[in-house]
Amino acid sequence: MSRMQLTLLRYSDTNWYRWVVFATVVSGTFMVNVDSSIVNVALPVLERDFHAGPEVLQWVISSYLLMITGVLPIVGGLSDRLDRKVVFMAGVGIFTVGSILCALSDSILQLILFRIFQSIGGAIIMGNVMSIVSHIFPTGKRGRPLGLVGSVVAAGTIVGPSLGGILISLYSWRAIFWVNLPIGLISFATSAFVLMAIRSNKPLHRFDTLGAGLFFIGIVCLMLFISEGPKWGWRGIQSILEITVSSISLSGFIWRELKAHNPVIELPLFRSGAFTLGNLTGYLSYVVMMFPGILLPLYMHDVLQIPTAHIGLLLTPQAICMIIFSPVGGWFADKFGTNWPATTGFLFATLGLGLMSMLNTASSYVDIVIALSVFGLGMGLFTSPNNVSVLESVPIEKSGLTGSLMATVRNFGRVSGVAISVLLLQISGSDLKTIQGFTHAFSFAFKIVVVIGVIGTFLTIIRFTVHRKIRQPSDGL
Template identity: 30%
Template sequence: MLKPIIEELGKARRTGPAPSIRWALASLSLSMLMPSLDTSIANVGLPTLAETFGASFQQVQWIVLAYLLAITTLIVSVGKLGDIVGRRRLLLTGIALFTLASLFCGIAPTLWLLIAARALQGLGAAMMMALTVAMVGETVPKERTGSAMGLLGTMSAIGTTLGPSLGGILIAWYGWETIFLVNLPLGIVNFLLAARFLPADRPDRKVARGRPDAVGTLLLALTLAAYALAMTMGHGSFGALNIGLLLAAALGAALFAFAETKVKSPLLRLSMFRNSSLSTSLAMSTLVTTVIMATLVVGPFYLSHALGFDAAHVGAIMSAGPLVSALTGIPAGRIVDRFGAHRMTVTGLIGMIIGLSLISALQGSFGIAGYIGPLVITTASYALFQASNNTTIMKDISSEQRGVISGMLSLSRNLGLISGASVMGAVFTLASGTANVTVAAPEAVASGMQITFAVGALVITATLAIALTSLVFAKRTVLSQEVS
């Protein structure tokens, strides 16, 4: 499935031999696959790990949380660091760190050492996720950016889809350690490919003069950590601790904005947000991933409590969404290259509105087909939106900003997923009319699902309005430039 697109991208490259470009794209694909795989593979091992270490479910949850927090808090900073020290160099460091941390995870003798190793693995994953997207601009020509983004989207979806099933097989056959040790051969192959075939860093004197913004990095990391913890802690409740963390995040954001105006080489130049296209695309990315999280949060409860499926069938049905994303990512990228990113962004959002509305409207009709059919429409449209929106953001930015903006793009998605788990989960609980959804009546769960996906459709409708406004503004800007 991946060979034709990699060959096409390689042939389209204007400089360098095509085989080298194909191997470079293979490395970038692995660099997107590995962090995505480890986002989902650990979840299936939590019951086994709780039993192995004699820990509570709340304690072993930190195995997942430490990884996600490290990525969320550091991804912008490592993107900026890549702009300063060289993106290829830092990507190689990230691959090596991720692989070594995977080894530490697999041999960890205690739960807290495993959690520490997972945080270190998250740092490596942040480097890989931020710099992989940034390296696209140095690997393929602009007119093939959409295809490359579609390829990376496919690899991300494959990793997410493969994680639970692969993890279950490895634990059953070889033990929990192997869900982490499986990264060792992948990491070694990836490092060798990246070292041999990725284009060398081009020295940029303007960027090289900059130094890492230590104060800004610390403030941003603390702000994002406070927000992420506010959204994930509480286990279904939102109390004083969550509110306090949100207030801390707001204060941190204000301090960060102030600090960035006082340093010579800031982590983020606030002036970049005056670019309406960039700001709009990042905001849309956050909103869309917030809504798409409803399929992962609400779906299992609806399938098990309202439709009566057992855990095995729920898992199989839930894999349909990531599988569709994996299958449609590459075609979506080709469509973006052919018809234009802005137009396909709008098309993707319209498709999502249709899919979400059908999930809500067809509840109780046509059995499981009334859920899976609209889910396919929703996730395929999401793949199209993601490829086109990523292309809009990364296609025309200057070389010295690719790392930090790529990090911001990944951050916008992570914040959307974190926010979606909390916000859409709260909407579902409220709409179900009960504080504990696990014991709610099937009718209440079905009603909650309908309302939640209807709210999701309204959020995407608002996102579509933002996209159309941005498109009209962009056309007026082009016309005014032509007249002048």
């Protein structure tokens, strides 16, 4: 063991060192989340510069999301077999190089391909942040830092569009990728000096390449079906082809994982009630989280005719409340356990959705702010305890895979939420081109998502009856 590693090991039990490591790794996840939203504001400029239509431009965003979701469990499984410090640094390096390549792109095809390369680094970062935090902080003290991870994710999502607008107006669209260079270099350098080696004591086994391939094909085809189904038509030939390939691939993946000696995803993990219910309620939380983001801007523009500049400001209370209450939820989880704050959080989120379902043609700015604030408060209280519950329901050596699965669930929930929200508008039976018709469709969609919120709350209550798996003393570093 090197002198540096011995020094870091000496300080590994100190509180200040844990927070230094936390600051180091969350800088990477902040960069990834900024980049996931910063590109949206550049689409009109990309359309002009590359003379590309919306059907092509959408892949600048979709390819990034699809690749991250498809490879997250794969990189999570690999990080559990390797040194998480090295894997995390590799992710930061790939993401930074990918950002440089995106900034130097000369065609829309190059930009899409480089975004795919960049997303691999993003997946590696996202799949290791919660794992490293779980290793550094002991059981009973993880709620607060994991809650702050949620705040950083929300902050990155908020900063992205506004930062992108400023950079594009001052420089060009290429600046939104160049901005990742200094952040990436700082994150890489500090990781090299601050992070200690984090390895599993288990021997390295052959990686299940076939299982990884089947999962990747299955999940990508499923996400394409969900995200593009409204445009293709749910009974269209493309939709049928995608869902068929997805079903075959995922069925083959499950069959393979049940027989493989070293599976990509250890399906027995789902025998844990806390693990299964935590991921299921997490998925539902991200589904409902997309409804305000997709439907409220349309409602405010088409029904209340609110100026675009005001719409952006009116959407911020949700994110602000999530930033504030995510660490609060984590603190409650450390003090009182995960079930009470998670249940209370989902209940408040459902209440917020109910308030949104009552918005109409006469609603005011205050009505919107109150509804979004209650919803953001609930999501903030729910997310951190739920993450703690899932991470502490599995052995610490599986935290890389678990963190990756949670990030996969997050992305999958977001894509599902977008598709479901649009689908509910379409099947409401209302004329979306009229104010009254859109208002009726908007209310219909939110009444349905309130039902989803009630189901999520009920599932969090069920966890009170689930015997949580007790960790072994080897959970430490």
